[in-house]
Amino acid sequence: MSQALSRSLLNRSALPLMWCAGCGNGIVLNALLCAMDELDMKKENVLIVTGIGCWGKADDYISANALHVTHGRALAFATGAKAANPELNVVVLMGDGDGTTIGGNHLIHTARRNMDLTAIIVNNLNYGMTGGQYSATTPSGSITSTSIGGNPERGFDVCGLVSAAGANYVARESVSSGMRLKNRIVSGIRKKGFSLIEAMSPCSTLFGPRNKMRQPVEMLRNLKEKAVSQAKFDSIENAEDQGYFVAGVIADRNIHDFSTRYEAEREVIMSARGRK
Template structure:
């Protein structure tokens, strides 16, 4: 049996990577590379669109085309790339700041538009690159550099937002599940329409030490304990209040709805103009 290594899609000359010891970003890079290998995609026809932040540097490590954009606007640029050349496979690399805090409005409308893009949102629960400030996904009561006594706000659920906004594929995994994460990303890329794969990966340098995860191993143990299937989550009393969260696949529409598929609607308009 052949096992994907993803090495044909990784720029080895850029290694070692720039992330902190114990950071899960490297695991996500390999998961994406293995997904591309399993799908046998031509790197010349794949575009990695990234924003700003720790995860925004991920485009440096792929042999594919790369477009490094502004903070919170990665989905806007990605939509432009896909519109200009629908034949390209476009993967959007965003952190929780890019994807839900500064860029939350773009996430909402990308899901509503249902264009064929795959967004990989690495959720590290704070602004890791700029000092550990609270983001939209920082859990309630969690400590950050801007919420030293605990976050007073409720957090945004990335998957629920994408789901209700109309995304065609929605899933969440953690960096402890490398093989399953590869599968989710592969499914998201294969699905025609807007796909969102959230990856839980708490910042090991700034978020973890402030929230009883002093070492990277503590973070991995926390993810394994708190990330549970939807079935198990529903059986735990007050699961969310205890810090549990659902992992798995939540939406998987194999074909876009005719009325919401951006590409289908654009094709119809082109046909009308041609008559």
């Protein structure tokens, strides 16, 4: 973390980290801090928006403007902040329960609008902070506190959903991917429009032990094994049922973002009014 520590982006006064041993949140935090450092982002121009959950505590450790909001509503508040001050670099930090289950509707419409925000969803496949209930991303058959006989529902593909809804940049990596995660965050922040980076992470206290992975190292090895390219994913029979997921860039396009479209339409309206 030396690169991140070379700047004042890490709030040392909040250390040590509150997360469980083996949790991937610290890795994602480091990747974000290093990305901000690489982009030479000034903390005065950065707004970190977080919801509720384990990853929602990340704003405590970042020395920048922060907005900690209600469960599932981080993207709604972030949209308002960006619309009010388009010059802000707004980064939204959510878990799978916060961002895709409770906040799923906001996720869809933020992508549809193509708001110029960067969202980082840490997906540990359950509600890690509130007791290990299953979420919208929990794989079918998984054991959780609310599915002791196995989750009867299908988990959905977060990146596929956001890409289909219209986001400009969508990528997925696991916390075992090293600095590739940092590189995806850099690309997401640089991209104009809505960017989503999904970070697959172990829940070492609840999800892992309930699903035959007793030690964090087992979960990290599993994530490394299951993260594959699109080509390899397509070649594996019933890949999703076996826990495989596509890692890398899912979408990278240049559709006009909300602010650009809004300003263009405003100019048309103002010009029309001027002619009356």
